[in-house]
Amino acid sequence: MKSVLFKHRSIRKFRPEPIPEELLRECLEAAVRASTCGNMQLYSLIVTRDKALREQLAPCHFNQPMVTEAPCVVTVCADVHRFSMWCRQREADPAYDNFGWFLNAVTDALLAAQNLCVEAEMHGLGICYLGTTLYTAGDIARILTLPKGVIPVTTIVMGYPAETPGLTDRLPLEAVVHYEKYTDYTAAEIDELWAEREESALTKQLLEENGLPNLARVFTDRRYVRDDSLAFSRSYFELLREKGFFNQ
Amino acid sequence: MKSVLFKHRSIRKFRPEPIPEELLRECLEAAVRASTCGNMQLYSLIVTRDKALREQLAPCHFNQPMVTEAPCVVTVCADVHRFSMWCRQREADPAYDNFGWFLNAVTDALLAAQNLCVEAEMHGLGICYLGTTLYTAGDIARILTLPKGVIPVTTIVMGYPAETPGLTDRLPLEAVVHYEKYTDYTAAEIDELWAEREESALTKQLLEENGLPNLARVFTDRRYVRDDSLAFSRSYFELLREKGFFNQ
Numbered sequence: 085m086k087s088v089l090f091k092h093r094s095i096r097k098f099r100p101e102p103i104p105e106e107l108l109r110e111c112l113e114a115a116v117r118a119s120t121c122g123n124m125q126l127y128s129l130i131v132t133r134d135k136a137l138r139e140q141l142a143p144c145h146f147n148q149p150m151v152t153e154a155p156c157v158v159t160v161c162a163d164v165h166r167f168s169m170w171c172r173q174r175e176a177d178p179a180y181d182n183f184g185w186f187l188n189a190v191t192d193a194l195l196a197a198q199n200l201c202v203e204a205e206m207h208g209l210g211i212c213y214l215g216t217t218l219y220t221a222g223d224i225a226r227i228l229t230l231p232k233g234v235i236p237v238t239t240i241v242m243g244y245p246a247e248t249p250g251l252t253d254r255l256p257l258e259a260v261v262h263y264e265k266y267t268d269y270t271a272a273e274i275d276e277l278w279a280e281r282e283e284s285a286l287t288k289q290l291l292e293e294n295g296l297p298n299l300a301r302v303f304t305d306r307r308y309v310r311d312d313s314l315a316f317s318r319s320y321f322e323l324l325r326e327k328g329f330f331n332q
Numbered sequence: 333m334k335s336v337l338f339k340h341r342s343i344r345k346f347r348p349e350p351i352p353e354e355l356l357r358e359c360l361e362a363a364v365r366a367s368t369c370g371n372m373q374l375y376s377l378i379v380t381r382d383k384a385l386r387e388q389l390a391p392c393h394f395n396q397p398m399v400t401e402a403p404c405v406v407t408v409c410a411d412v413h414r415f416s417m418w419c420r421q422r423e424a425d426p427a428y429d430n431f432g433w434f435l436n437a438v439t440d441a442l443l444a445a446q447n448l449c450v451e452a453e454m455h456g457l458g459i460c461y462l463g464t465t466l467y468t469a470g471d472i473a474r475i476l477t478l479p480k481g482v483i484p485v486t487t488i489v490m491g492y493p494a495e496t497p498g499l500t501d502r503l504p505l506e507a508v509v510h511y512e513k514y515t516d517y518t519a520a521e522i523d524e525l526w527a528e529r530e531e532s533a534l535t536k537q538l539l540e541e542n543g544l545p546n547l548a549r550v551f552t553d554r555r556y557v558r559d560d561s562l563a564f565s566r567s568y569f570e571l572l573r574e575k576g577f578f579n580q
Contacts, residue, residue: 087454089362089447112509114337116502118446119461122555125503130510137512161514166507170522174548179558184565187438187466191486194439195461196508198366198446199337206335213367213443218435228513238439254364255373259414260444261360262378264385265476266409274418300422307370310427317432317580332565 088206093251095210098154098243102133107207108156111242114203118195126185127193127237128163129200130228131156140227144220145239150212154241159217159224160197162189164329165233181233186329193237201240210245213238219316222323232328253281336454341499343458346402346491350381355455356404359490362451366443374433375441375485376411377448378476379404388475392468393487398460402489407465407472408445410437412577413481429481434577441485449488458493461486467564470571480576501529 103111108131115129132138133156141159142151151157164180171178179185201211217224217239224236259277269277278299281287287299294302304310324330351359356379363377380386381404389407390399399405412428419426427433449459465472465487472484507525517525526547529535535547542550552558572578 087362087451089365089451092365092367094367109505112505114335116505116508117337117340119340119342119449121463122551123500123502124551125508128508128510128514130512130514132512134512163508166517166522166525169517169519170526171548171552173519173522174546176546176548176552177558178552179556179561182562182565183569184466184561187485187568188463190435190438191442191461191463194442195446198443199450201367202447202450203335203337213439215369215436215439218432229516230514231516234514237435252371254371257357257360257364260364260373260376260411262376264378264380264382266376266378266478266482268477268479269414269417271417271421274414274421277414278418298422298424300419300424303370303372304419304424304426308427310425313427313432314430314580317430320435321431321580332562332569 089202092205093210093249094212095245095247095249096148096150096212097245097247098150098210098241099246100153100155101244102155103209103243110207111200111203115196115200118199120192120195121188124167125192126162126164126167126189127196128161128166128234129196130159130161132159137227141224144223144227145214145216148214148216150241151214154243156242158200158240158242159228159236160193160238160240161230161234161236162186162193163234164189165231168233181328181331183330183332186324190237197238197240204242208244209242212241214241218320221320225323225327230327235323235327235329253284336450340453341458341497342460343493343495343497344396344398344460345493345495346398346458346489347494348401348403349492350403351457351491358455359448359451363444363448366447368440368443369436372415373440374410374412374415374437375444376409376414376482377444378407378409380407385475389472392471392475393462393464396462396464398489399462402491404490406448406488406490407476407484408441408486408488409478409482409484410434410441411482412437413479416481429576429579431578431580434572438485445486445488452490456492457490460489462489466568469568473571473575478575483571483575483577501532
């Protein structure tokens with residue numbers, strides 16, 4: 085019998101009813117049980133249920149309907165502010181305003197986020213991560229009034245599912261697992277790893293809809309275009325400086 | 333009845349027996365079920381069981397005994413190399429060699445890592461994350477022969493536990509959860525959030541051992557000293573450039 089992890093689907097349609105208070109608390113309590121660097125808990129979880137505020141956040145997530153339809157939006161932030169504030173109140177000298185500690189905080193934040201999602205799914209809730217968070221982190225930071233030392237990393241929408249999508253395919257396990265050391269791929273191996281997906285009916289439909297010769301071009305020419313990638317990359321790095329995570 | 337997530341303890345002493353092959357595979361399969369940006373799976377999991385190779389990795393983790401004692405060491409890497417290679421073979425133009433996509437890949441990698449750990453704990457295995465990975469990522473990359481576009485993010489040691497540590501304390505839930513927006517802390521709130529931990533017997537013992545006046549100083553003067561933090565911060569950022577994740 086496979087565990088709940090094998091049943092994960094991203095849910096993009098939600099029923100309107102709220103998450104019961106005790107259940108939400110249980111999920112948040114599960115989140116903070118995740119491993120954390122030096123037990124410092126360098127993250128904050130911002131739980132937004134207010135409709136008007138979710139409507140303000142919606143454009144940051146390209147107006148995907150789930151941001152206003154799901155009853156609960158959790159913005160997951162790397163946070164060195166709280167810990168640094170404590171240090172300063174104790175006349176200790178905190179040195180967490182640099183890139184290395186941003187990465188420690190991101191790690192803490194994402195492990196807690198995944199625990200939140202796993203616990204939620206154990207109780208019949210559905211979740212979806214919003215990668216758009218990294219593209220528009222500056223706007224999100226303004227709406228949620230994040231101080232220096234706090235920066236959005238990802239967002240999770242949560243609620244009771246109103247759809248039952250099928251399991252998404254994955255590359256064969258040997259595509260992502262290496263034994264002992266990293267073994268680089270041959271061109272033939274790359275072809276083989278993607279073969280099943282490239283030959284699928286879904287891919288054929290995508291190519292027809294997009295008028296493109298192959299699946300890789302759907303990614304590079306439609307979904308994640310070079311100029312957009314560079315623009316969001318630069319703007320997030322700029323925000324990192326603004327929020328005081330790059331004082332090195 | 334609380335879920336397995338509430339029972340997590342970091343395990344630092346392991347029994348020598350190996351993880352059964354099918355169980356390890358089940359854990360890895362659970363890892364790849366985690367959410368991933370655009371279903372791109374921008375990570376690699378490097379499973380090192382060879383004793384000689386674990387001994388080579390040990391100094392990268394400050395010779396913590398668990399790296400050689402645990403039967404299995406998984407180095408979790410952000411990986412845009414595999415996907416970019418596929419794109420180039422299809423005459424598509426991949427633009428994943430920048431900071432934004434490093435963060436997408438880190439997110440993918442850490443969600444998969446946490447699934448790996450949760451599944452492992454469901455089956456009675458113990459795990460510990462090694463934050464040292466970020467400090468010595470360049471050495472790890474050499475030992476594991478990582479190509480450009482691949483960079484270590486964290487490491488997990490796994491095996492059957494040879495200890496049963498107590499649950500680690502956490503800050504009160506209200507320390508890390510904000511409702512609607514981020515509410516900044518008052519000085520009095522910070523005092524209150526840390527009060528219980530500061531008054532604990534463990535803290536008193538730490539202060540005596542270290543000859544320091546308060547717990548915050550244990551962090552800033554002993555565990556994570558400014559010069560070390562800045563040095564690892566700069567070296568990881570330099571590696572990020574070397575590995576081609578900062579072509580912006």
